[in-house]
Amino acid sequence: MPKTGKRATMVDLAKMAEVDISTVSRALNGSSVVKENTRERILKIADEIGYVVNASARNLRKQSSRAIGIVIPLSPESGQTISDPFFLEMVGAVSHAASKRGFDLIVSVPQEETKVSEQRLLQTGRADGLIIIGQAGRDERLKNLGNEAKNIVVWGGSTENQTYTLVGSDNIEGGRTAAEHLLNLGRKRILFLGDRSLPEVELRYQGLVKAHSQKGMEHAPELILELDFSGLTAFEKLISFHKGGANFDAIFAASDVLAIAAIHALRACNLSVPDDVSVVGYDDIGQAKILTPSLTTINQNISLGGELLVDLLLKKVAGEKVESAVTPTKLIVRESCGGLK
Structure with missing residues (x-):
């Protein structure tokens, strides 16, 4: 056991499980290479000693934040807020879809149309990609994202000369x-x-x-x-x-x-x-x-919309080519x- 007050490390976990560090790493990441009984034993010991995965280090190694951002642009003049039922249901649908795929969700609500919040989230590495809900005051900016468009998917309606990936209803x-x-x-x-x-x-x-x-x-x-x-x-x-x-x-x-x-x-x-x-x-x-x-x-x-937004975004981040998608209406x-x- 690690000394009192000292955070348990992977080395501690490996010693207690009587395996090497690479086996511990694979077990924690769900690798099929590790036998099921070995993986369960390692996870049980990890829980007993309070071992916590260093997410920052893991993400640095994998070049991934394991998080996606959702940007909800609001115009102060409109009176619309994040508590709007549509926004709440859309955030819920995206959050559920992201969680199923092992990703956290960062919610950003910029207060100014000119604020480039999507660029800040991407450039700081806080999010692997972004979902933007709506095109209010942003259509031209979205069309001019250039290389950053590869990490963005937008919920909205199709427009002339659209250059970004879009998901929306018919x-x-x-x-x-x-x-x-x-x-x-x-x-x-x-x-x-x-x-x-x-x-x-x-x-x-x-x-x-x-x-x-x-x-x-x-x-x-x-x-x-x-x-x-x-x-x-x-x-x-x-x-x-x-x-x-x-x-x-x-x-x-x-x-x-x-x-x-x-x-x-x-x-x-x-x-x-x-x-x-x-x-x-x-x-x-x-x-x-x-x-x-x-x-x-x-x-x-909206539920299907959330699934499509997350799926298309993760495919884009992985370098795959995707097409805009439409949800059916009823x-x-x-x-x-x-x-x-």
């Missing part, structure tokens, strides 16, 4: 499905909520326009309310929009947070959901099913749109 199909459902319910004037300067949101709006076109209709340009993802802002602006005399009988919101804010705003205007106005969101966050009325929404498979019909049988 936003056009999601928007088309949502709008088609509302039109099939007999709704004629669908109000779209969202900031179309964001690639994902613009693609969702394109899906709405496509659904109208497929039915020989046009979407009225006055039925667009440009909003960031702040629920409070959406609540206030929708009330003002309605008081201004706007005529609409349905809402397709670019996120569930916006859809939930819309339901509260409609109630404040003494309008019934879904009798007066049908509402459909996008994301299928956990709160969607327990809301009153429960929220009809587009599920974009309409989840609940009470907020009406028409349930």
Whole structure:
């Protein structure tokens, strides 16, 4: 046993297990070269003497931090925070996927759009690669990452001349499905909520326009309310929009947070959901099913998205060539749109 107060070393562990240091190293790293009973004996002794792997030294030898970063850019003006349910669910999905592959997750929330937080994490070696959630204010910078793009994967919507690896839902199909459902319910004037300067949101709006076109209709340009993802802002602006005399009988919101804010705003205007106005969101966050009325929404498979983000990133870090990926979308019909049988 090591002296009291002295940290146990691999040499101590090797002596107590009566094996050489290389065998201890292989056992701790799960090598199949070491017999199972020998590995279990070494691990048991390591636990008894409190031996802890020196992660810094191991990572230096392997040229790997065994960690990936997830960057969530937030605009201070938007009112959106890391507590946004979509961010929480995405961080959870990425964290779970990373943990299954033996990687830790470093969460970075830069407060300024110009701050190159992704470069800092990569250049200091704190993370082997980065996952960036969203393209708000960053699309041009992402396109100009150059050599650093090999260690980055982005969650978002496809853009023209895209030069980085992207994972995102089939936003056009999601928007088309949502709008088609509302039109099939007999709704004629669908109000779209969202900031179309964001690639994902613009693609969702394109899906709405496509659904109208497929039915020989046009979407009225006055039925667009440009909003960031702040629920409070959406609540206030929708009330003002309605008081201004706007005529609409349905809402397709670019996120569930916006859809939930819309339901509260409609109630404040003494309008019934879904009798007066049908509402459909996008994301299928956990709160969607327990809301009153429960929220009809587009599920974009966040869990699969987390798996794809991590898998593609680790393949890129290993030097493999990868292609951008798309998660399927599915309409989840609940009470907020009406028409349930």
